[in-house]
Every structure is written in C-alpha cells, then in structure tokens.
Amino acid sequence: MMKRKRIILAAASVMAAALALTACGKKQETMVEETAASTETQIVETETQSETETETETEATTVPVIEERSTVDGKMQSYLTGEWKDEEVVTRRPIAVMIPNNSQAMPQYGISQASVIYEAPVEGRITRLMAIFEDFDDLDHIGPVRSSRDYFVYTAMGYEAVYCNWGLARPYVEELINRDTVQNISAGVEGIYKPADEAYGRIKRPGYKLEFTGYLFIDGLKDAVERLKYDWEYDDDYVPQFTFAAEDYRAEYKDAEDAVIVRPGGTGANSGGYGAYNPYFEYNEEDQLYYRYQDGKKQIDEMNNEQLAVSNVVFQYCHGEVRDAKDYLAFGVHGEGDAIVFTGGKAIKGTWSRMEGDGVPPKFYDEDGNEIIFNQGKTWICNIWKEFSEFAEYE
Template identity: 85%
Template sequence: MMKRKKTIFAVASIMAMALALTACGKKQETMVEETTAAPSEVQESETETESETETEEAGLQIIEERKVVDGQMQSYLTGEWKDKEVVVRRPLAVMIPNNAQAMPQYGISEASIIYEAPVEGRITRLMAIFEDFDDLDHIGPIRSSRDYYVYTAMGYQAIYCNWGLAKPYVEELINRDTVQNISVGVDGIHKPADEAYGRISRPGYAKEFTGYLFIDGLKDAVDRLGYEWEYDDDYVPQFTFAAEGYRAEYEDAEDAVTIRPGGTKSNAGGYGAYNPYFEYNKEDNLYYRFQDGKKQIDEMNNKQLTVSNVVFQYCHGEVRDAKDYLAFGVHGEGDALVFTNGKVIKGTWSRMDGDGVPPKFYDEDGNEIIFNQGKTWICNIWKEYSEFVEYE
C-alpha cells in the first residue's frame, strides 16, 4: 500500500507559537475559568490537561483534551469554539426527509454533522446532528425512524427525534432505556412526546412533509421524561480534529474536488434517484452540496449547505421484506473514503465497542484520520452499489 503522509500547515507563525486562538480572537493563554476534558479523559492535575497536543509525527497539532476558556470549549462534533453549555450537552439527532417532494428543509444548515443513508424506495434520508439549537424555533420537516439511524445516533449519545417508525424493526430498539427518544405518539412508541411536534402549513405539500420539531416543546419533553442533558462518563468523541490555526492538508493524497456518492446515472443504491454531489471550493475550504441538479439550501436562511469534511462509509446492506425496508451493518468494520482539504484519503472505519461508541476512521496504514475543523457529512454507502461512487 502507498503510504500517505499527513501534513499540517501552520496558517501563521504567530498561531503556531501561541498554539491556538479562540473563536472570538483571544489567545489560548487567556485566563482559564475552568479546565474540562471529555468525561473519559479527565485527569487529576489541571497542569496535565492541554487543549491541543502534538502527535508523534513532528509538527502535527491536534485537539485532544479540552479546556474551558472564557466560558467556551472546542466542540467534540466540529472542533470549533462554542459555549461550554452547548459542547457538553447531548446533541439532537433529527430525522429529516431528503426527497424532492419535501424540499427545502428548515434549520438543517445549523447541524454539526449530517448522516445520510438509503431507505425504501431507493432514496436517502438524513439524520442531522444538532448541538447549536437554542436559537432555532423549529427544525424539519420530520420523518420516521429506521433502526440503523437509531444505532448511529446512539454512538453520539444523542437525543433521537422522529415522527413514525418502521415498527417491525425499530419498536423494541427505540423503546430501550439506552435510547433517549423524543417521538410523536404513533403506534410502537411507548413514551410519546407530542408536545415537541406540530404542523406548519405548506400549500402544495403532502401532509407527511408538514410535521416539524419545535425546540421549546422538545426541551419540555426532555425534562418531563427525565432524560439527561449532558454526556455521560463513557462518551467517546468520533473525530480527532486539527488544532486551531492548522490544516490537515494530506498533500500526498489524490485530489478530489467533485464527489458523487451515487455517480451520475440512475441506480438502486439510494443515491441514484436525485444524484447528490459535493463540490470543493478552495477559497473557503468547504464542500458545497448539490442535489437533483440544484443547490441544496436551507429554507431558514436560503444558504446552500456546506461542510468541511465528507465521509463515505461503506456498509453491507440487505433488503428485508416486500416493503423494501433495508438493513445496514453500522457496527463492525468496512472501507471508507474521507474527503477534506480537496483530497481523498482511502481507508477504513471501525466500530467494535458497542452501540454507545461511534465509528472511527483510519488511513491505509492504520493511523486515525485527522479531520479539519467544521461540519461533516457522512454518507452511508451501500457496499453492493459501491461501483457507482465517483470523484475527480
């Protein structure tokens, strides 16, 4: 295998000397009000806790353990500086339809991670992971659950939000004590939370695309059901991020500025119906999302969806029954492609430690892939249809 050398580029020498700047422009040496690490990383001595550390490869700076600086921490989901109360809070995992009849979606540009996977009908559905949701009135439209989304949400310790479910495959799972579920009270939901949902008039739209999650009602439901708002001691962050002021460049990796999870032709792998793709913009280092020949936008702000990283996670899939309900293996191991900084890093994913731990991503040499700070879009690729994946 060709060894791909990871390099981190210091954006400015003054940043390298100071290690990092906070999101508001203050240096890390600003007075620390409180020192906090991920629950599984807390150490006895504050002097041992560093926000950013250097790996064994000289010059490669990453975020490892977290500090609280002026009331802010670096997010476990994006690496960016956010209010501490936001960073330590369990995120929301919200089921959102992605078919043309539902567009545009509302509030989705505020998600830190978007997970996309095929469903029956051979289209995809999104699960958006939100940590910044206090300023949102509502999110949606909201759609029903499939078990592989629930298993994925459990890896983030997320509060799982859905309207409906594939009952034969989801009922037992979604009602477990280990799943913090906020759902409309349909058949198969044992602890309904109807106060979190309502309908918004959308003339010309089918009724199934008019249901929304309302944040005030969600918060009331979480409190009523007695769910925990903060990560527990077993929380494991999914990504390792480049430190503030640095970029994971992967200069020896292959260029990939246009990436298509389902290619350009119709196919039954889930991505062939609307042919989504991402285009990398080197000016802002972001990937712009397109679908069905158009920009995919957020109705809330009319902005095109953008992310800093895109992941193709290859999973074995099966058709379960005559209704075309699908199953995907989101535990175990598989191949993966990680796109960041206009490059593609070939590697693998692994999730071997149970439901409560997310998959990790590794390069061909077995090294954990370093992500650039910002939002990430993860496409579950049906392995049996992997021939349709394209990038250039």
C-alpha cells in the same frame, strides 16, 4: 478537465449477515484485504491551549490536534466540529433529527445549523438524513421530520444524542427505540411507548403532502426532555467521533489524491439510494468547504436560503440487504469497513471501525492504521451500500 476516479474498495469488510445487520455491541468477524498502495500518513503531535505538546514522527506535515478540552472565557471546543462554542452547548448532548431528503420535501428548515449530517438509503431507494444539532437554542423549529430506521438509531446512540422522529418502521425499530438506552423524543404513533407530542406540530405548506408538514419545535422538545427526565449531560465515558486539527492549523494531506467533486452515487440512475437524485459535493478552495448539490441544483436551507456546506465529507461503506417485500433495508453500522474522508480538497482512503458497542461511534483510519485528522467544521457522512460502491466516485 479533471480525471474522474471510480472508487475500488481496497479493504472490503465481509460481515456475517445476521451480525452485521442487527449487531448490538457484539464483535463481528471481518476479513480485510491488504492494500498495495498507501496514501499519505499523518501521525500528529497533540496540543491543546494551555497544555503540553507531544511529538511524534510523521511522513508528512505535523499538525497539532485538539485533545483535552478546557474552558476559556465560558467557551469550549466542540466535540462535533472542533470550533469554540458556549460551554453549555459543547457539554450538552446533541439532538439527532430524522429529516426527509426526497425532492417532494424540499426545502428543509434549519438543517444548515446541524454540526453533523448522516445520510443513508431507505426504502424506495432514496436517502434520508439524520441531522445532529448541538446549537439549537435559537431555532424555533426543525424539519420536516420523518420516520425512523434502526440503523439511524444505532448511529445516533454513538453520539449519545436525543433521538427525534415522527414514525418508525415497526418490525425493525419498535423494540430498539423503546429501550431505556435510547432516549427518544418521538411523535405519538403506534409503536411508540412514551410519546412526546408536545415537541411536534404541523406547518402549512400549500402543495405539499401531509407527511412533509410535520416539524420538531424546540420549546416543546425541551419540555418533553424535562417531562421524561432525560439527562442532557454526556456520560463520563463519552467517546468523541472525530479528532480535529487544533485552532489555526489545517490537516493537509498533500500526497493524497485531489477530490474537488465528490459523488456518493455517481452521475447515473442506480438503486443504491443515491442514484435517484444524484447528490454531489463541490469543493471551494477559497473557503475550504464542500458545497452540497442535489437534483441538479443547490441544496439550501429554507430558514436562511443558504446552500448546505461542510468542511468534511465521509464515505462510510457498509454491507446492506433488503429485508422484505416493502423494500425495508438493513445496514451493518457496527464492525469494520472501508471509508474515504474528503477534506481540504483531498481524498484520504482508509477504514472505519466500531467494535465497542452502541455507545461508541465509528472511528476513521488511514491505510496505515493512523486515525484520520479532520479539519474543524461540519461533517457530512454518507453511508454507502457496499454492494453499490461501484457508483461512488470523485474527481
């Protein structure tokens, strides 16, 4: 039996509430406690195909990383996964789709095709997912689709994603989602100024509530993007979130703690968002993937009956607050905070930082301040309410 490790935050970010929860490209004041111990540091040599190598010192195994992308036989390495994909897919902005994660909505459709899944608590103290897709041309539909919260919008902006939602928490989202800087494909509900109803429709699901029958249809999505004259190309100053190990290499953090069971909300009931359905990830050493479980069973995609699995899992700790009597929540997704990256069966403790505004995603660093290298493949980011961090654990 492996020893269970409860997570004690080593560099807790203390943010002024107003700035932390509503900041839009503003710097935030942060206090960081120094840590007494350090996990393994990986300083890497950078290399791309047909490019030169740069050597740096390291305490551990050096590993080449993907830096500049180049086209080879019509393919490029993805900004979201590091994997080789068609150039037109890699250079196209992704879509970010709001998907319910409560048991009454299961199973979800098409979610296994997402490159990144972002999970965060919402009112009712459950979590909701925002699935970020770059490979969606072969999908007919995705969903079910649910409503927006402002911290999801801010997160999508960091990926330069086209944001897709059906509904919104008006007091906190209406002004934000209707800005020119947010290119959204939203179902026509009150509070949406440029509805895109051609992108949405309902699918009969006997026994399901109406709210879990609405789906995003890809043909309609593309029609709406064209009608609204949105640009599919990344901005020239686009900043990828992840730095990936190069092809045929693995980022191996041999001195880091083992982490083969990862639980963002522990095993018991708690009101931090993850305590309702007790999701967890189990590492498979054979294929080096983390498999997702929830509510005591495998979390699967209805489209292909496959269990959701990713190469990397991230705990991103954020300050959170309850906003009103409806239990709407707020989270500080700008600034700095603690983080743990799980990859290759290891836990790399460190921090996240997002100080340059809405259009730049958070970056992840180890305890020595070096950027953490991700292994190629999909990534699942759990936004964990810092005030409930005591429940997060791994073993």
